[in-house]
Structures are given as C-alpha cells and as structure tokens.
Amino acid sequence: MNLSKHNHIDKSKMNILILMVFILGSFLLLFIEPYFNFSYWQRSMIKVSMFVGIPFFLYIRYPSLNPFGSIKFKGRTLLNSLLFGLVVYIFILVAFTLVQSFLSFESIKSSLLTNVNVSKENFIYVALYISIINSWIEEFFFRGFGYFSVSPILGKIRTYFLSSILFAIYHIGIVGDWAHPILVIISIIGLFFVGIFFILLNERNENFVSSWMIHMFANLAINTIGLHMFGIIQLPFLV
Numbered sequence: 001m002n003l004s005k006h007n008h009i010d011k012s013k014m015n016i017l018i019l020m021v022f023i024l025g026s027f028l029l030l031f032i033e034p035y036f037n038f039s040y041w042q043r044s045m046i047k048v049s050m051f052v053g054i055p056f057f058l059y060i061r062y063p064s065l066n067p068f069g070s071i072k073f074k075g076r077t078l079l080n081s082l083l084f085g086l087v088v089y090i091f092i093l094v095a096f097t098l099v100q101s102f103l104s105f106e107s108i109k110s111s112l113l114t115n116v117n118v119s120k121e122n123f124i125y126v127a128l129y130i131s132i133i134n135s136w137i138e139e140f141f142f143r144g145f146g147y148f149s150v151s152p153i154l155g156k157i158r159t160y161f162l163s164s165i166l167f168a169i170y171h172i173g174i175v176g177d178w179a180h181p182i183l184v185i186i187s188i189i190g191l192f193f194v195g196i197f198f199i200l201l202n203e204r205n206e207n208f209v210s211s212w213m214i215h216m217f218a219n220l221a222i223n224t225i226g227l228h229m230f231g232i233i234q235l236p237f238l239v
Helices: 003-032 040-061 075-102 105-116 123-145 156-170 181-205 209-229
Strands: none
Touching (some): 003 040, 003 123, 003 156, 075 181, 075 209, 123 156, 123 181, 123 209
C-alpha cells in the first residue's frame, strides 16, 4: 500500500470517528436518562468525558485534528460578546415574565429533584457550574468540535443544520418536563435557530468564545429565575 493511499484511509477513519463521536455524544444523555437515576454531577462527569475527553483523545490519535484550535480570545470580540450577552440576559428575564403562566415552578422543582437530585440546598453550586463551565462544554462540543471539525467533512451548510438540530434535540431531555408541550416544542425550535446564529457568529470571529459568552449569560438569566424559584432571591416581576 502506497503512502498516499494509507493517508487517505487514515483520514477516512478519522472522519468517521469524528461524526460518530459528534452524533452519538449528542444523543447520549437523552437515552440514558430514562434508564439510570444519575445525579446532576454524575451526568456532568459523563458529559465532560464525552464532550471534551473523547475529542481530546481523538486529537492525540490524529494530531492534524485540533478541536481546541477554535479557542481564541480576541479583545474587541470578547467585549462585544459580553455586551451582547448582557442584552440576552435582560431579554430572557423580560421574555420569561410573558410566558411564566405556562410554567409550573413546582413541576420544575420536582423534575430537578427526581431526575438529577438538584434542590434548594445545592442549586447555587449547580447554577454557577451550568452558567460558566457547562456552557463552555456545550459550546466546545457543538460549535468548537461539532462545527469546526465536522464542516470540513460535510460542508458548511450541512454542518449548520446537523450541529443545530443535535443541539436542539440534546435539550429535550433537559426541558421536556418543565412546561406545556407546546412551549417545549417552541423552545426546541428556538434552540435550533440559536444554534444556527451561534455558528454564524463564531464563523465570523473564527472561534467559539463568542457564542460561549452569550450562552453563559443566557444560562445566568435562567439560573437567576431558578434562584427565585427556590426562594433564594426574590424577583418582584415574577410570581
């Protein structure tokens, strides 16, 4: 076997592994949740292993693949993303006041306690983790690895849709029990378009740090509502 043919086979194997990791990883927590009573932190360890650990081992096996190359901090880009994130934070809080009648805080608290053992006693730690670290993990996997590594294989347009669809589906297991089914469907559709927007933003800035900043502030807004839900703080515009 000549060298060029060997390299072609090796690259094909790498491409197949990338796609398998991306697609199967996106569905992992969705499928294991009904069968295993994992705590939030156990689920988080599984997610870190799949979303960060396996891409890292792929990088060790195939040095030409660098899923961490899209981690770039640029001063002006970072500042703009932070400002955009603040706008998103305010928008989510305002939007929530309009849809809160469709939600049941008691159902959400019951779902969190039953499914992932999250309660008032540990919510602050979970909220900080979700807002800062978990948002980075998801952005790295769905945009850093999932877009920048997959688009050379499938092309940009196909990867826009694949990454965004998987990002939306991944959240079904998280928000599926939180609200009226119609609101859940609207949320999933919205997450698909959020995924598209995040990719376009990252592509423009050549990194996924931009979407991470916005994702972080979006999670901060949701967790601010969670702090109110658990009675840790009181927001006068929420019931």
